[in-house]
Amino acid sequence: MPELTRRTALGGALALVASASVLNAPAASAAITPAAYVMGYFAESPNWEVASYGLHLAVSRDGLEWTPLNQNNPVVLPTAGTGGLRDPYIHRKQDNTFVVLATDLKGTNWAEQNQYIHVWDSTDLRSFTGYRRIKLHSLPTHSWAPEVIWDAGRRQYGIVYSANDGNRNVLMVNYTTDFRTVGGHQVYFDPGFNVIDGSFAFHNGMHYLYFKREHDFTLMGARSSSLAPGSFDRGVFTGAYRGPIGTEAPTVVKAIGQNVWYLWGDNWAPRNGYATVWRTTDLAAGTWSPVSNANFTQPMHGKHQTITEITQVEYDNLLARWGTPAWNRLKSHNFPDHFVRHANNVGRIDQYPFDPYRDSMWRLVPGLAASTGVSFESVNFPGRFLRHSGFVVGLAPNDGSAGFRADATFHRTSGLADSRWTSFRSHNFPTRYLRHSAFALRIDEISSASALGDRRDATFRIGY
Structure with a gap:
């Protein structure tokens, strides 16, 4: 009942x-x-x-x-x-x-x-x-x-x-x-x-x-x-x-x-x-x-x-x-009931709650291409990371190549729409940021002068 x-x-x-x-x-x-x-x-x-x-x-x-x-x-x-x-x-x-x-x-x-x-x-x-x-x-x-x-x-x-x-x-x-x-x-x-x-x-x-x-x-x-x-x-x-x-x-x-x-x-x-x-x-x-x-x-x-x-x-x-969790979740700034997840290896944001719930759990590890950055390793698919390819972000296994490591590395910055939150700049395309568009993840060129909607799409809260 x-x-x-x-x-x-x-x-x-x-x-x-x-x-x-x-x-x-x-x-x-x-x-x-x-x-x-x-x-x-x-x-x-x-x-x-x-x-x-x-x-x-x-x-x-x-x-x-x-x-x-x-x-x-x-x-x-x-x-x-x-x-x-x-x-x-x-x-x-x-x-x-x-x-x-x-x-x-x-x-x-x-x-x-x-x-x-x-x-x-x-x-x-x-x-x-x-x-x-x-x-x-x-x-x-x-x-x-x-x-x-x-x-x-x-x-x-x-x-x-x-x-x-x-x-x-x-x-x-x-x-x-x-x-x-x-x-x-x-x-x-x-x-x-x-x-x-x-x-x-x-x-x-x-x-x-x-x-x-x-x-x-x-x-x-x-x-x-x-x-x-x-x-x-x-x-x-x-x-x-x-x-x-x-x-x-x-x-x-x-x-x-x-x-x-x-x-x-x-x-x-x-x-x-x-x-x-x-x-x-x-x-x-x-x-x-x-x-x-x-x-x-x-x-x-x-x-x-x-x-x-x-x-x-x-x-x-x-x-x-x-102890604190060994994982994090990422909340969207402009869709705050949505969290970053992978679904069929596609990176996106979806409304909480959902199953499989582990799709939204990430280990934020030192950047694969630069330890000062961060890479997002899937909790339920260890060894797979969020990476961009053709500027579209998805989940893929680490093949050990320099290209993969660069594509899967991001650098944290103050949130483009809210400095209390976080934005993630691409390591190998440093004018592009992780963002959602029509709920799918990609990297796009965004700056402080960009439209507020674009800046909000690229702003997230790291939490649990």
């Missing part, structure tokens, strides 16, 4: 971003000094070449451009229940250690009525201990996307998740002090229509809850001065926000050191990328503006993200423990 149908019929979950220092001020006993973010997610690609139901991690300085860890492979896998997870959530506890919770579901068996969730403890997200499953209820329904709030008045954590109460899809809560034993379930949020997926933020004494309204697949916001069950039910105050097809799994993130918030949404169908992002400078107004794909890049295949602030030490330690 498609995810849209599954979630409409059965419900979803509440995504609660609780930050010790900013997003949910009562969430931790000792505030941290945030310097970066960690994202948790599971991974799926359009034609199921990737179907990875473990905890994946990525890090970011700004909450927009992400570096996948562990080569975009999972860092921990469940070993009980269905043996897979979806919708992970990372929560910083009062003692500044972490707890990780996730839906107990492998694959897309939407009819699964699972009352259990996966749970791990972690001091630093470099190791995971105490794996267990805990049961939240005995209802004939699911327990999807479990997430956490800290209720200071109760001195307890609330595990908030999606279920059906027999009338409609609602958000339920169980309270706990240790994430091992839990109290009975109760309805947390029921505005009178089917809802799933949400994200809390805290600002100027007010709590904000963003969630998915199911009947039109849009994101909306509610507010309350309290975190008590039912307190948001009559607090809906925003308009509806929707990605290109339909959006769920909102996550609210505050930019570190800025009066800016981002609202991430997960597109339920993998078109125009998996994510849509909005921006606001006034959380109380409840109005959001879309962020261009040029300004954010989610981890490849990342689904149902959770985003948590981390310190500089935690950021450095995560990179040291799990």
Whole structure:
């Protein structure tokens, strides 16, 4: 069953971003000094070449451009229940250690009525201990996307998740002090229509809850001065926000050191990328503006993200423990939802996501003709490189000749359309640059005086 149908019929979950220092001020006993973010997610690609139901991690300085860890492979896998997870959530506890919770579901068996969730403890997200499953209820329904709030008045954590109460899809809560034993379930949020997926933020004494309204697949916001069950039910105050097809799994993130918030949404169908992002400078107004794909890049295949602030030490330690990717992707400047790839040995840009996904993964190695340059070696066809022939760029095996080495070597320059990005000048035709034209790659003569469209065609972002 498609995810849209599954979630409409059965419900979803509440995504609660609780930050010790900013997003949910009562969430931790000792505030941290945030310097970066960690994202948790599971991974799926359009034609199921990737179907990875473990905890994946990525890090970011700004909450927009992400570096996948562990080569975009999972860092921990469940070993009980269905043996897979979806919708992970990372929560910083009062003692500044972490707890990780996730839906107990492998694959897309939407009819699964699972009352259990996966749970791990972690001091630093470099190791995971105490794996267990805990049961939240005995209802004939699911327990999807479990997430956490800290209720200071109760001195307890609330595990908030999606279920059906027999009338409609609602958000339920169980309270706990240790994430091992839990109290009975109760309805947390029921505005009178089917809802799933949400994200809390805290600002100027007010709590904000963003969630998915199911009947039109849009994101909306509610507010309350309290975190008590039912307190948001009559607090809906925003308009509806929707990605290109339909959006769920909102996550609210505050930019570190800025009066800016981002609202991430997960597109339920993998078109125009998996994510849509909005921006606001006034959380109380409840109005959001879309962020261009040029300004954010989610981890490849990342689904149902959770985003948590981390310190500089935690950021450095995560990179040291799990490592950065041994490959890169190249994003187009003027088609920022498109990435450079090879297809049938033709170089081109195509809209993300696609399979075979490895077609867009490149090892940027020292230039074959000059070590000061760069050559693009295919990840899924090692020994094959992007090279130009007759000014048309394609993928070809290295024949060892001087001509091939020169054709396959480029020199990085400041982006011709945006100095924060990168352009690639041909080694043996130094007035020509790598560019796309009608989505196909070639090298053409381009200068700072060329038309803006041509300069944008020749400008790329090196990322993951």
